[in-house]
Amino acid sequence: EDQVTQSPEALRLQEGESSSLNCSYTVSGLRGLFWYRQDPGKGPEFLFTLYSAGEEKEKERLKATLTKKESFLHITAPKPEDSATYLCAVHSVANFGNEKLTFGTGTRLTIIP
Amino acid sequence: GAVVSQHPSWVICKSGTSVKIECRSLDFQATTMFWYRQFPKQSLMLMATSNEGSKATYEQGVEKDKFLINHASLTLSTLTVTSAHPEDSSFYICSAKRQGRGTDTQYFGPGTRLTVL
Numbered sequence: 405e406d407q408v409t410q411s412p413e414a415l416r417l418q419e420g421e422s423s424s425l426n427c428s429y430t431v432s433g434l435r436g437l438f439w440y441r442q443d444p445g446k447g448p449e450f451l452f453t454l455y456s457a458g459e460e461k462e463k464e465r466l467k468a469t470l471t472k473k474e475s476f477l478h479i480t481a482p483k484p485e486d487s488a489t490y491l492c493a494v495h496s497v498a499n500f501g502n503e504k505l506t507f508g509t510g511t512r513l514t515i516i517p
Numbered sequence: 518g519a520v521v522s523q524h525p526s527w528v529i530c531k532s533g534t535s536v537k538i539e540c541r542s543l544d545f546q547a548t549t550m551f552w553y554r555q556f557p558k559q560s561l562m563l564m565a566t567s568n569e570g571s572k573a574t575y576e577q578g579v580e581k582d583k584f585l586i587n588h589a590s591l592t593l594s595t596l597t598v599t600s601a602h603p604e605d606s607s608f609y610i611c612s613a614k615r616q617g618r619g620t621d622t623q624y625f626g627p628g629t630r631l632t633v634l
Contacts, residue, residue, distance in 0.1 A: 438622065447610045447625035448561070450519075491560065503549055503614055505623060507560045 406431045406496045410508035417482055418516050425477040425511045427492030437475050438505065439468050440491040448491055451477075482515045489513070520544050521613050523626035530601055531634055538596045538629045540611030546591035547613035551623060552584075555608045567594045601633045 407430045417423055429437065436455055440448035452461045454470040461468050465486065467478045477490055489512045493505040520543040530536050540550055548569045553561040565575045565586050573586035583605075585597040594613075598605055608630055612623040 436622075440625070445608075445628070445630070447521075447523075447612075447628045450622060450624055453622050503551075503566065503623075504563060509560045 406494055406506040408492055408494055408506050408508035410490075410492050410511050412511060413509070414512040414514070416514045416516060417479075419483060420481050422478070422480045422482070424479070425490055425513070427475040427477070427508055428473060429475070429492075429494050430473075431494050431496035431506075433496055434494060436495045437470055438493045438495070439475070439477055440493065442489045442491055442510070444489075451490075479513070482513075484515045484517050487513055487515045519613075519615055519622075519624040521611065521624050521626040523611055523629050525629060526627060527630040527632075529632045529634065532602050533600055535597055535599045536601055536631060538598075538609055538611075538631075540594045540596070540613070540626055542592045542613040542615075542624075545613075545615045547594075547615065548591060549614045550588060550594040551612045551614075552586060552594075552596050553610045553612065555610060555628075561610065564596075598631065601631070603633045606631055606633045 409428045411426045436453050438453050439451040442448045452468040457472045459470050465480050469476045489510040491510045492508045522541045524539045550567040552564045555561050563576050564579045565573045567573045567586045567588040569588045569591050575581045588594040608628050610628040612625045614623050
């Protein structure tokens with residue numbers, strides 16, 4: 405069974421203080437790893453898709469990286485508007501054909517002005 | 518972009534009534550849509566996968582007769598919560614997979630907050 409573990413559960417940073425969020429996964433064969441941002445009371449907003457170890461993607465202050473066992477979401481010089489819950493999800497070979505994603509429980513990020 | 522809408526954004530109903538939630542992909546066609554439920558401070562739990570023109574596939578433990586799903590077109594899926602009870606109160610979110618792309622990416626709607634009194 406696919407498993408996704410995100411850490412830390414919550415993270416408070418000062419504005420401008422860079423850090424990283426972790427997503428560890430165990431799957432039978434990775435077809436894709438996804439990062440989403442979710443604001444309270446809203447649906448998840450797509451950020452990145454990573455397909456293979458060594459891949460990196462960037463968007464503004466966010467950069468996502470992938471290894472064979474985990475993914476990191478690096479946030480550089482964050483601003484208060486970056487405060488949200490960041491969700492990691494995987495799509496595996498075991499679920500090929502049904503497109504099912506397995507989600508982690510998320511990291512709740514708070515940026516203090 | 519890939520925009521998915523949901524209607525209504527929130528609904529309050531009495532116990533025993535039925536509630537219909539609509540999910541629309543606004544700028545792309547989706548052969549596959551998904552319905553999730555999210556309880557406070559928890560992650561998303563997949564309820565069912567909805568395929569256009571065929572019956573939905575439900576996850577283990579989800580009652581198909583209680584949560585009726587219809588995917589009548591490439592841009593619309595509906596979830597009907599029948600005979601709703603207070604324990605069905607939750608945040609329901611749909612997602613849609615863009616057709617014809619090489620990626621598996623799911624794009625999510627804004628969610629529907631259901632409160633059953």
